[in-house]
Amino acid sequence: MGRTKLNQYHYLTAKERDRLSFPARLAIERGWLKGEILDFGCGFGSDVQLLSELGMNVKGYDVHYFPEYPQKKFDTILCFYVLNVLLPEEQAKVLVEISRLLRPTGKAYFAVRRDLQFEGYRTHKLHKKKTYQCNVKLPFRSVFVNGNCEIYEYQHFNRIEKTINISCPFCNSTPEQAFIAETATAFAIFDKFPVNPGHALIIPKRHCADYFELSIKEQQACWFLLNHVKCIIASEFNPNGFNVGVNINQAGGQTIPHVHIHLIPRYAGDIENPTGGVRGVIPEKRDYTID
16 A cells, blocks of 8 residues: 555546547557457546547546446457556556456557656656656567557467477466466466365466576565455455465475466365364374464
């Protein structure tokens, strides 16, 4: 909450326009706009209105100006000049939300500024409030770049054809593996052999066998995503508790040499005696009493 409050005036960077934004015009020219469209972080909604007038099926969402959160999934999602005015954890939250709102075969387009000379907080010229700006690089396919902006095309991680680590089922996650959400560096799927309904895996995108060999940022990204997935699982499955665990090396029970964190929902009565929780990895040590 504190970090969010530091950037409480980010919405003041929205601009009124009487013509389509440059990324929207480019999206029309290149045929990127398919099916049902969502403008995520639409500001005052200028692109939404103008695209609608062109006969496109488009909705807008903005946490400040159009706060009714979408209740469906979309074929195309636009996110233009939003990430540049958000703190890193806010950016990651946007990526999670867009990954959740995108249909499995859909595509999202992120436009970010490339003309920023100053990063950090500044006093907005018009509103005289502190607003934040930063340069943003995304690990998605760049489909346009000039001196002013860059546009990235995003698809769900399990929909992108890969050419490295072909034998790794996580590096080459496929559409058959039920997708939950993702950030720039981690993704989450439902376990193919669930211990309980809602059993999820949080997986770093970089191939790495040992959790302790992940960078601090990669570890943080995994736990950030785990927190969001926990909320999703809690809402959809209504469990009574959770187990969270990482198997490391063969002696620790690891069977796939790519880091993955298990998020296992627990339900009242799913085993006779749940005492000890993860201590049950060594069964005779599971049940214990405290004197």
